[in-house]
Amino acid sequence: MIKVVRGNPTPEELAAALAVVRARASAAAAAAVVPGPDPGDEWSDPAARIPARRLPHPGPRAWRTSYWPR
Template structure:
């Protein structure tokens, strides 16, 4: 619902404003991405060989959070 708070728009001005709002809403809905995948444990890309893994050692845990 659109409510005019100030002024007295003509029907043509109101129709133009409504057309802009509807066009913007349609554009946003068309570009909206799908739901993000939250289950990263099942990601097949996680099993791809050749990724840099931390080397064993006393400070290897420090690099365990680095992007892979």
């Protein structure tokens, strides 16, 4: 139920507002139905096997290690 608190909207303005509300409600319902990733997929992800890149520590010689090849 939509209640107009202030103003005097035209039927076209009410129809536009109702269309926006219905579109957002249907988008939220569609997003809630999409299943998430399978937890077992994380173990088989090849990106998980790549070791994390070492980041240089701040200091006077940090510029030397700012580019380490992988």
